[in-house]
Amino acid sequence: MSEWVNLHALWQILVAGLICGAGLPTIFVLGLRALAMPAGERAAAQDSDRLVGGSRVGVVLAGLCFAVVTAGIVWGIYFIVAGT
Amino acid sequence: MLVLVVVMALAFDFTNGFHDTGNAMATSIATGALSPRAAVAVSGTLNLIGAFLSLSVAATIASGLVNTHFVTLTVVAAGLAGGLAWNLVTWFFGIPSSSSQSLIGGVIGATLAAAGQQAVNWQGLVSKVLIPAAFAPVIAGAIAVVGTVLLYRVSRSVPPRARGHGFRIGQIGSAAMVSLAHGTNDAQKTMGIITLALVANGSLAAGSQAPTWVIVSCAVAISLGTYVGGWRVIRTLGKGLIDIEPPQGMAAQSSSAAAILLSTHFGYALSTTHVSAGSIIGTGVGRRGATVRWRVAGRMVSAWLFTLPVSGCIGALSYALAAGIGGLAGVLVLFAIVVAGSTALYLRSRRTAVHPGNVNAEWEGVLASDEDRDQPDAVAA
Numbered sequence: 001m002s003e004w005v006n007l008h009a010l011w012q013i014l015v016a017g018l019i020c021g022a023g024l025p026t027i028f029v030l031g032l033r034a035l036a037m038p039a040g041e042r043a044a045a046q047d048s049d050r051l052v053g054g055s056r057v058g059v060v061l062a063g064l065c066f067a068v069v070t071a072g073i074v075w076g077i078y079f080i081v082a083g084t
Numbered sequence: 085m086l087v088l089v090v091v092m093a094l095a096f097d098f099t100n101g102f103h104d105t106g107n108a109m110a111t112s113i114a115t116g117a118l119s120p121r122a123a124v125a126v127s128g129t130l131n132l133i134g135a136f137l138s139l140s141v142a143a144t145i146a147s148g149l150v151n152t153h154f155v156t157l158t159v160v161a162a163g164l165a166g167g168l169a170w171n172l173v174t175w176f177f178g179i180p181s182s183s184s185q186s187l188i189g190g191v192i193g194a195t196l197a198a199a200g201q202q203a204v205n206w207q208g209l210v211s212k213v214l215i216p217a218a219f220a221p222v223i224a225g226a227i228a229v230v231g232t233v234l235l236y237r238v239s240r241s242v243p244p245r246a247r248g249h250g251f252r253i254g255q256i257g258s259a260a261m262v263s264l265a266h267g268t269n270d271a272q273k274t275m276g277i278i279t280l281a282l283v284a285n286g287s288l289a290a291g292s293q294a295p296t297w298v299i300v301s302c303a304v305a306i307s308l309g310t311y312v313g314g315w316r317v318i319r320t321l322g323k324g325l326i327d328i329e330p331p332q333g334m335a336a337q338s339s340s341a342a343a344i345l346l347s348t349h350f351g352y353a354l355s356t357t358h359v360s361a362g363s364i365i366g367t368g369v370g371r372r373g374a375t376v377r378w379r380v381a382g383r384m385v386s387a388w389l390f391t392l393p394v395s396g397c398i399g400a401l402s403y404a405l406a407a408g409i410g411g412l413a414g415v416l417v418l419f420a421i422v423v424a425g426s427t428a429l430y431l432r433s434r435r436t437a438v439h440p441g442n443v444n445a446e447w448e449g450v451l452a453s454d455e456d457r458d459q460p461d462a463v464a465a
Contacts, residue, residue, distance in 0.1 A: 009350040010219055010223070012346075012350060013223060013343065013346045013347055013350055014223050014226065014227070016342070016346050017223060017224075017227045017339065017342045017343050017346050018226075018227055018230055020338075020341075020342040020345075020346070021224075021227040021228075021231060021338045021339035021340075021341065021342030021343060022227050022228075022230040022231035022234055022335070022338070022339065024338060024342075025231055025234075025235055025254060025258070025334055025335060025338045026231070026234040026235060026238055028250070028254055029235055029238045029239045029242065029250065029254075030238055032239070032242050032246050032247065032250040033238065033239070033241060033242045035246065036242055036243050036246045073257065073261065076261055076341065076345055077261075077264070079345055079348075079349065081137050
């Protein structure tokens with residue numbers, strides 16, 4: 001069987017694919033959410049349409065999320081160039 | 085003769101490009117993240133870059149599948165005719181189908197006709213082509229389902245403007261990755277075929293790398309093809325299978341990009357088309373309330389089943405014809421038939437044209453060729 005189907009590789013593709021293909025976009029959206037986090041309770045109502053909410057913690061968290069996503073993309077491009 | 089084969093190979097590369105524009109860009113076009121024209125321009129450029137990026141030897145698509153000792157110029161020409169024919173017919177019907185499989189089918193068919201059974205590595209065919217083809221859409225689809233569910237859940241509390249903006253960037257970014265990966269993968273196949281032809285002709289020593297002019301011309305051919313855009317296929321992928329929303333588009337493209345890159349890493353040459361279509365269906369399954377048009381999907385999958393055998397038969401018939409007439413004349417006749425056939429199909433396609441203006445119109449028929457019979461140039465609002 002293993003001569004025909006490389007189950008081990010398929011399994012790895014599925015797991016790594018879930019991490020990169022579903023995980024990275026989720027982190028990206030988490031970043032959006034953190035970025036839009038309002039500075040305080042009172043501001044929340046008016047700020048519902050803003051890109052950057054103004055919360056310092058939110059901005060830092062967002063930066064972290066976007067950094068992870070960027071790293072993923074750069075790694076992907078490196079992957080293509082290296083042609084493994 | 086060599087010139088004819090190279091021209092056919094580049095023509096195949098061109099069809100490969102426009103057949104597969106939809107894989108990367110269909111969802112971004114359908115959700116309006118990019119205008120149709122901008123999308124094909126971006127995708128074409130990235131395909132061009134992608135074709136130059138990979139520095140690995142252009143792997144011959146036939147190696148491991150057929151015994152290259154039996155490959156002559158006529159075999160390559162016949163194989164290309166098989167691949168071209170299938171690509172054009174499926175494009176006409178707007179069916180996303182794998183260009184790599186049509187090429188593999190054509191070459192195997194032609195080799196079978198030329199040298200018989202022993203020239204084909206059947207186990208290689210099953211383990212390298214058939215099994216991955218069966219798993220690719222399923223794996224990509226599963227990743228897309230998970231991604232869609234997560235994206236919808238997480239983005240629920242994001243303010244609308246940030247949401248729209250973010251998903252637009254996300255879609256463009258993920259689609260760009262797919263285009264880049266496509267350029268590196270698919271342009272290589274034609275480079276491999278031309279190299280194979282050069283080796284068969286004795287112009288190159290066996291096992292040598294693709295010359296620079298081959299790399300450049302293949303890169304240009306595939307990106308031109310992408311830029312022209314296979315609007316019929318884009319329409320099926322973007323509008324036909326599901327009605328797509330921005331988060332779904334992003335989920336589908338990310339899952340495609342991840343699946344293609346990872347499988348390349350693990351030595352599975354997956355079809356970009358199978359992966360993209362699987363992702364798009366998966367993202368339809370993952371969103372509550374979304375409907376997947378299973379009839380369209382069913383037609384597409386049955387076309388996948390026919391890709392290898394049909395392009396193989398055409399490849400074999402082409403070889404029989406070309407070898408029957410013999411030599412240069414045989415290949416010339418084959419070339420003339422291919423040109424005549426594609427011209428006819430192109431003229432016929434004008435009657436039910438799909439173009440940037442109507443690519444996003446409401447889905448009505450089952451396939452692109454069924455629609456708008458009476459009003460060929462109906463432009464969507």
